[in-house]
Amino acid sequence: MxxxxxxxxxxxxxxxxxxxxxxxxxxxxxxxxxxxxxxxxxxxxxxxxxxxxxxxxxxxxxxxxxxxxxxxxxxxxxxxxxxxxxxxxxxxxxxxxxxxxxxxxxxxxxxxxxxxxxxxxxxxxxxxxxxxxxxxxxxxxxxxxxxxxxxxxxxxxxxxxxxxxxxxxxxxxxxxxxxxxxxxxxxxxxxxxxxxxxxxxxxxxxxxxxxxxxxxxSNAASITSQFRADLYTNMQLMQGAVKAFLQKNNAYAGKNKVLFENFYTSRVMTCFWNLFHPSSTLTPDLAKKQMGEIIHNEWLHKRASYFQSGNFEKRLIGTLIKRQAVGALYRYYSLKSLVKRRMLPKEKKWV
CATH class of the missing domain: 3.90.550.10 (Spore Coat Polysaccharide Biosynthesis Protein SpsA; Chain A)
Structure with a gap:
């Protein structure tokens, strides 16, 4: 060497x-x-x-x-x-x-x-x-x-x-x-x-x-440790760049495509969860509005089938997205957030 x-x-x-x-x-x-x-x-x-x-x-x-x-x-x-x-x-x-x-x-x-x-x-x-x-x-x-x-x-x-x-x-x-x-x-x-x-x-x-x-x-820099108003926009930018890179290099196919799309759907769920972060500044109406903007995205609808390869929660989210059920999706994450807050000690971080 x-x-x-x-x-x-x-x-x-x-x-x-x-x-x-x-x-x-x-x-x-x-x-x-x-x-x-x-x-x-x-x-x-x-x-x-x-x-x-x-x-x-x-x-x-x-x-x-x-x-x-x-x-x-x-x-x-x-x-x-x-x-x-x-x-x-x-x-x-x-x-x-x-x-x-x-x-x-x-x-x-x-x-x-x-x-x-x-x-x-x-x-x-x-x-x-x-x-x-x-x-x-x-x-x-x-x-x-x-x-x-x-x-x-x-x-x-x-x-x-x-x-x-x-x-x-x-x-x-x-x-x-x-x-x-x-x-x-x-x-x-x-x-x-x-x-x-x-x-x-x-x-x-x-x-x-x-x-x-x-x-x-230490969780301070985690994407789930703080509310990010632009998280979905940022995520779209990242995933769009990766897809464009793979397509340019003739590598957006087969296993690469499946793994990328599954990763994308998992990030969408992170974006939903972000809207209910304890430090979120969004009112319920604004949170529903952002949820609606996400689930009405044409790119996401074309990938709805990838939600079905996940666990129960992911399959449920995929079904609600397919039905464009903003209200049901909002109620699901509201309940999940409430349960999380009650179970989590006050000194713990949101993860």
């Missing part, structure tokens, strides 16, 4: 003092010997900026950039512009990584790949306590042409191996030559859009089953 190839880590930092040191240490402890760590302090109001500067003073591999708060996409774009490595790797400031992650990803790229993807471990935290740990290992392994990779796209997509940037290694030259950047106008799912555009530029992609990345889910 060529250990002389530098890997540029890009880490957006915003009010991450609680986990930041563990995250930074896990990167600096990598067994790949040639790295640089670019910490983009995105207007933090806690001690995150100070922590970043302390590491920069102790370790010449660390570079700190301070900027006014502009969001993670802007921070990542700034990091890409400053990166000097052969490869680019992203991490979030509240997560950490296995010490062999970078070495193994670089090794996977040596066969001529422009992208390497590995598995991840999701750790559900409440305060300082681990509630649950889920290991997600990619079932496929090896180097694939883009066409071979796309055969497995649906399987990878449904378990979120495609969505994020933190379980991947990117070719810096390809990224910069293509002029790719994170979309500043999208505040949820920007990773997915970035990855679709990048994959489109690739000729070869490597898959590693190992769960090298440790994603800390």
């Amino acid at each position: 060529d250990t002389t190839k530098k890997v540029s880590f890009i880490v957006p930092v915003y009010n991450a003092e609680r986990y930041l040191e563990k995250s930074i240490n896990s990167i600096l402890d990598q067994t790949h010997p040639h790295i640089e760590l670019i910490l983009v302090n995105d207007g933090s109001t806690d001690s995150s900026g100070k922590i970043c500067e302390q590491y920069a003073k102790r370790d010449s591999r660390v570079k700190v950039i301070h900027q006014p708060n502009a969001g993670p996409s802007a921070a990542r774009n700034r990091g890409i512009a400053e990166a000097s490595g052969t490869y680019i790797q992203f991490a979030d400031s509240d997560d950490f990584i296995d010490q062999h992650m970078t070495r193994r990803l670089v090794q996977a790229m040596e066969g001529g790949s422009e992208l390497a993807i590995c598995g991840y471990q999701k750790i559900l935290m409440r305060g300082d306590h681990i509630i649950k740990s889920e290991v997600h290992c990619i079932p496929q392994k090896g180097n694939f042409t883009k066409e071979q990779f796309l055969v497995h796209f649906g399987e990878l997509y449904q378990y979120y191996y495609i969505h994020f940037n933190w379980n991947k290694l990117y070719d810096a030259q390809l990224l910069k030559d293509s002029g790719l950047a994170f979309d500043l106008d999208v505040n949820w799912g920007e990773d997915l859009l970035f990855n679709l555009r990048y994959i489109d530029k690739c000729q070869n992609i490597s898959l590693l089953p190992d769960a090298f990345y440790y994603y800390i889910d």
